[in-house]
Amino acid sequence: MNFTITGHHVEVTPALHDYVTEKVERVLRHFDHATSAQIILRVERNTHKAEVTVHVKGKDFFAEATDPADLYAAIDAMIDKLDRQVRKHKEIVTNHHQPAAPAAQGE
Template sequence: MQVSVTGHHVDVTDSLRNYVEEKISKLKRHFDNVTDIHVILTVEKLQQQAEATVQVSGAKLFAEDTQEDMYAAIDNMVDKLDRQIIKHKEKMNSHR
């Protein structure tokens, strides 16, 4: 699994990068076929936004969240991705 973290109007520090990688690593517990993850962290005035695109076995999943705190935005974004990955896995396994 390849994780890339970029920042738009924000410097991505080591602690922020480690936090994102730690949270993203939890996605592998539900689905092993996650190949590529691209995370973009954006700051616009008082709004902190985190968005991610995940390449999963032939499909692309996208999630974003905006909060006043960057860490809260990352947490909510990972939760959204987690739900999407579970739903994608169930779709793949529910063949009639």
Template structure:
């Protein structure tokens, strides 16, 4: 997966970059077909905002989180939202009705 991390009014320190990459690995565990991810970290006054767009096969997932405390809490909230979206997308890709169709077929 290609990862692009940018900061707006934020110095992207190596620990902050490492934190984002380790958290995004959690999403890769759930769904392998991720193409790339664009993460933007922003600070406006005292509000820390993290937003990400993940391009997966079949969908583009977007989430954002705003927290007053610190950037790490905003990243945690963002990853939770993205994780939920990827699990929902993965469930939509599965065909759950195959077993029901097999059960209803008459025996010949």
């Protein structure tokens, strides 16, 4: 899995890099088909914004969140949104509503 973490008007410190990487890996642990993730952290005026784009085979997931005071809170909200999307996609992919196979009769 390739992670690209960039910062716009904010320096991506090693602690911030490790925090984001750990959170994204925890979400994508449920889904094995992810190939890359691009994370953008921004500070615009007095708003902290976090965005993530995850590329999987056949689909891309995008989530963003803002927080007026804390970048870590924006990251946590973004991860919650991404987690909901990944779980919903996983439910769709693994369809549990398939009809049961007919029982084999021994003749």
